[in-house]
Amino acid sequence: MAIAGVLLAIPIIALLWVPHYAKVEPRLFGFPFFFWYQFVWVFVCSGLTYTAYRLTLSARGRTTHKVGEDR
Numbered sequence: 393m394a395i396a397g398v399l400l401a402i403p404i405i406a407l408l409w410v411p412h413y414a415k416v417e418p419r420l421f422g423f424p425f426f427f428w429y430q431f432v433w434v435f436v437c438s439g440l441t442y443t444a445y446r447l448t449l450s451a452r453g454r455t456t457h458k459v460g461e462d463r
Contacts, residue, residue, distance in 0.1 A: 393451050396444035403437040 406412075413429040420428045 393448065396447045396451075399440045399444040399447075402440060403433055407433055 407430065413426055415426065416424040418425055
């Protein structure tokens with residue numbers, strides 16, 4: 393479960409550390425680094441959140457969810 397917490401903390405830390413990415417260069421397809429860095433994190437964060445979710449399910453002993461199942 394601690395690994396799931398670390399996975400969820402990575403994007404928070406990376407995006408709160410603004411001086412790291414508050415710059416114009418390098419550009420990607422004309423977009424300044426500031427914008428495309430944040431946009432890439434949308435996909436990275438989705439992958440990390442899904443991985444944390446699967447790890448949490450695995451730690452609980454469930455791998456699937458059935459409709460109407462008692463928790």
